[in-house]
Amino acid sequence: MGQAPIIEARQVTKVYTMGDQKVHALRGIDLEIAPGEFTAIMGPSGSGKSTLMNLIGALDQPTSGDMRIEGHSLSTMRPDDLADLRNRTLGFVFQQFNLLPRANALQNVKLPLRYARHEHIDADARARECLELVGLGERMDHRPAQLSGGQQQRVAIARALAGKPHIILADEPTGALDTKTSADIMELLVSLNASGITIILVTHEPEVAEFAQRQIHFRDGLIESDERRAS
Amino acid sequence: MKFSVAIASAIEALFANLLRSFLTMLGIIIGVASVMTMMAMGEGAKARIDEQISALGASTLTLRPGSMRRGGRSMGAGAATPFTEADLDALAALPYAGAVSGQLNSSVTAVSGQTNWSTSLTGTDDAYFEIHDWHPVEGRIFTPREVRTGAAVAVIGKSIVENLFDGTDPLGQRIRVNNVPVSVIGVLEEKGQSSFGSDRDDVIIIPLTTARNRIIGAHRTTPKNVSRIEVMVADGYDLKEAQNELVEYMRDRRHIKAGGDDDFMVFNIADFVRARSATQATMGVLLAFMAAVALFVGGVGVMNIMLVSVTERTREIGLRMALGARGSDIMVQFLAEALVLCGTGGLIGVTLGFAGSWIAAKTGGWEMAISPQITLISLGAAVVVGLFFGYFPARRAARLNPIDALRYE
Ligand SMILES: Nc1ncnc2c1ncn2[C@@H]1O[C@H](COP(=O)(O)OP(=O)(O)OP(=O)(O)O)[C@@H](O)[C@H]1O
Ligand SMILES: [Mg+2]
Numbered sequence: 001m002g003q004a005p006i007i008e009a010r011q012v013t014k015v016y017t018m019g020d021q022k023v024h025a026l027r028g029i030d031l032e033i034a035p036g037e038f039t040a041i042m043g044p045s046g047s048g049k050s051t052l053m054n055l056i057g058a059l060d061q062p063t064s065g066d067m068r069i070e071g072h073s074l075s076t077m078r079p080d081d082l083a084d085l086r087n088r089t090l091g092f093v094f095q096q097f098n099l100l101p102r103a104n105a106l107q108n109v110k111l112p113l114r115y116a117r118h119e120h121i122d123a124d125a126r127a128r129e130c131l132e133l134v135g136l137g138e139r140m141d142h143r144p145a146q147l148s149g150g151q152q153q154r155v156a157i158a159r160a161l162a163g164k165p166h167i168i169l170a171d172e173p174t175g176a177l178d179t180k181t182s183a184d185i186m187e188l189l190v191s192l193n194a195s196g197i198t199i200i201l202v203t204h205e206p207e208v209a210e211f212a213q214r215q216i217h218f219r220d221g222l223i224e225s226d227e228r229r230a231s
Numbered sequence: 232m233k234f235s236v237a238i239a240s241a242i243e244a245l246f247a248n249l250l251r252s253f254l255t256m257l258g259i260i261i262g263v264a265s266v267m268t269m270m271a272m273g274e275g276a277k278a279r280i281d282e283q284i285s286a287l288g289a290s291t292l293t294l295r296p297g298s299m300r301r302g303g304r305s306m307g308a309g310a311a312t313p314f315t316e317a318d319l320d321a322l323a324a325l326p327y328a329g330a331v332s333g334q335l336n337s338s339v340t341a342v343s344g345q346t347n348w349s350t351s352l353t354g355t356d357d358a359y360f361e362i363h364d365w366h367p368v369e370g371r372i373f374t375p376r377e378v379r380t381g382a383a384v385a386v387i388g389k390s391i392v393e394n395l396f397d398g399t400d401p402l403g404q405r406i407r408v409n410n411v412p413v414s415v416i417g418v419l420e421e422k423g424q425s426s427f428g429s430d431r432d433d434v435i436i437i438p439l440t441t442a443r444n445r446i447i448g449a450h451r452t453t454p455k456n457v458s459r460i461e462v463m464v465a466d467g468y469d470l471k472e473a474q475n476e477l478v479e480y481m482r483d484r485r486h487i488k489a490g491g492d493d494d495f496m497v498f499n500i501a502d503f504v505r506a507r508s509a510t511q512a513t514m515g516v517l518l519a520f521m522a523a524v525a526l527f528v529g530g531v532g533v534m535n536i537m538l539v540s541v542t543e544r545t546r547e548i549g550l551r552m553a554l555g556a557r558g559s560d561i562m563v564q565f566l567a568e569a570l571v572l573c574g575t576g577g578l579i580g581v582t583l584g585f586a587g588s589w590i591a592a593k594t595g596g597w598e599m600a601i602s603p604q605i606t607l608i609s610l611g612a613a614v615v616v617g618l619f620f621g622y623f624p625a626r627r628a629a630r631l632n633p634i635d636a637l638r639y640e
Contacts, residue, residue, distance in 0.1 A: 059553060059634040080557045087555020098550045098637075102247055112554035114236060163555065 004071065005032035006167060006198050007056055012065035014051050014221075025051040027221035028065070033200065035166070038193040040209035041202045043218030049202045052218075053171045056200065057090055058082045070166070087115050091160030091197075093170035097152045099144040099159075105131060106140040109158045116163060123162075130158035134188060150181035157188060167198045174208050186211040237567035245571055255536040256576035258529025259613055263580025264587055265522035267601070267609040271588035273515040274600035280505070290329075291362055292474055294460040294481065295496045311494040312485070313456040316439075319356075321484065322462055327473045329465035332358040333439055333457030337447045341435060342407040343395045350391060352408060352435050354442020360386075362463045370402045370417030373438050381440035386417040388432035406435065411445045413437055470499055526612060529576070530620035537569055537624035548628050549636030562629035569621020570614065577613025581606055 014026040025048045033039055041049050054060040055067050058074055067074045070089060074082065086092075099108045109127040131140055134154040144152050153173060160168050170189065174182035182205070190211055193199045201212060209215050217224040245252045296311040316333065323331040335354040340347060353359075356378045360366065373384050385406060392401050401415045413435075422431040439457065443449050450456035464473040478497050485494060541548070548561055556564075588601050 054634050057553065059637065083552065083555050083557040086553060092553050098546070100547065111551070115555040115557070115560055
């Protein structure tokens with residue numbers, strides 16, 4: 001490969017302390033993800049998948065070890081820089097969509113652009129473009145409640161795309177969707193990946209994971225297996 | 232995030248839950264409305280007092296027999312030797328005395344035809360009208376000659392016309408004042424209520440000598456007595472200095488030894504009214520304090536609802552942070568909401584304040600005194616309250632940890 005990894009984890013551990021009880025969610029993860037990769041993370045419930053995603057997403061800090069995004073070590077960054085990193089480099093897709101219920105599709109997609117302080121882009125045009133891309137050009141003024149689950153997740157993906165991210169993090173994006181809709185969403189993600197965006201996806205469904213080039217299996221806070229599919 | 236965007240979405244949030252927003256604002260509305268009404272009332276009362284001071288004659292000194300004992304206990308005015316017409320002549324000769332008037336006052340019953348009316352009688356001279364800047368709207372005032380000769384003539388106030396003559400032309404008519412007939416030669420312009428609430432137009436004014444000789448009667452030991460003297464200080468003389476000189480002059484005339492207490496009083500109307508306005512000012516401070524408390528309580532209400540809102544919207548805050556909002560963006564968002572709540576409350580409050588001041592002015596009988604400053608101060612108070620009480624909830628929101636907020640149930 002030879003290319004510098006876009007995501008790099010070195011001996012990353014995460015320990016949650018609840019009272020006098022300690023939960024070792026991650027026990028020392030070493031991981032490199034190259035730019036443009038499409039990775040699926042699988043594993044039993046509680047094995048630490050979401051914990052890792054939150055660390056990659058700069059939403060949380062590891063207990064020990066080093067997590068680097070595009071070469072920047074997250075533990076050395078200030079909160080405002082982390083916010084800017086999330087805004088410019090990362091895009092999140094959640095299992096429960098996490099759309100603002102009172103805002104329509106267009107407003108939801110524009111939300112991250114409000115916090116974009118470096119580039120001066122036409123937020124409205126960019127949001128429309130993203131909604132077109134996910135196939136919701138006709139539904140821009142619909143509120144989440146007026147959309148199906150699959151459509152809501154498309155809005156969420158459009159929102160993740162708005163800031164032109166390098167990485168999309170999707171934690172069980174199809175977890176709340178039926179098989180057919182899941183496949184549609186996965187095809188959308190594949191096409192985004194084809195345009196160069198690095199995608200990391202957590203899923204419990206093998207058929208969903210099949211869309212990825214690389215499958216990582218977690219068990220008890222450790223990587224159990226890491227397989228690349230020849231494409 | 233631009234502040235204008237934050238304000239716009241704060242307005243949206245306000246409309247999203249209109250009833251709750253309104254209830255939250257209620258405290259601010261009441262607070263601002265009362266701050267505004269209190270200030271307007273204060274201003275109005277002050278303006279009215281100033282007006283009264285000038286109406287009463289800002290340069291008039293009033294002399295009365297009697298003494299102010301130490302500790303403020305006053306001896307009955309009747310106990311001291313009354314002034315006399317000789318005093319009037321002597322005072323008139325002083326350089327700083329522009330005009331001098333002597334008076335005798337009494338309560339009387341006035342009768343015209345079948346109508347009875349209890350009123351007050353003032354026996355005085357022509358200078359009285361000059362000092363009080365009080366002029367007839369019909370007929371004339373009495374001449375110095377009529378004062379000297381004790382003519383049976385009367386100048387009456389508007390209320391006498393209404394109560395005794397039922398509004399018909401009283402000129403040339405007769406009034407029996409305590410059974411003494413006098414004929415009306417003039418009607419005075421309307422003065423309205425005094426600051427004590429009495430009707431200044433409810434008065435019959437006749438020559439001093441007529442009042443003393445035929446109606447009130449002279450003092451037992453001092454003929455030609457007057458019970459009250461008013462001295463209008465001439466232009467170019469300082470009121471306070473004139474007052475001090477007058478006291479010395481009268482002590483001399485009344486043979487009071489050095490160190491002895493005055494057996495008369497000299498005061499100027501302005502002092503008197505100001506003393507009254509001081510109590511009103513205290514009242515004003517008290518009311519303003521209550522208004523401030525109302526505003527404070529309103530602010531606490533806003534803070535309470537904002538805290539609830541931050542808790543309710545924890546997940547939303549987490550989402551915004553995941554999408555790249557900085558702590559400061561979240562802070563600005565919630566401050567903007569507090570500001571919009573309080574600002575809107577402030578605007579409604581100012582509107583109500585206008586209404587309140589108008590009502591207060593109507594009932595208090597003074598001009599509505601809402602200045603742009605009062606409006607600005609009231610609105611400013613609302614904004615300050617918004618910032619002050621919005622800060623703590625906003626900071627709490629801004630300090631949330633993104634992942635904890637996002638996972639919050
Ligand atoms: N905030 C937290 N406080 C305490 N323990 C936590 C917290 N978040 C996760 N854990 C624990 O850490 C471990 C890993 O959790 P994580 O959410 O990463 O699992 P997961 O692999 O995503 O599971 P699932 O497939 O059910 O989503 C679990 O044992 C979980 O109980
Ligand atoms: Mg999970």
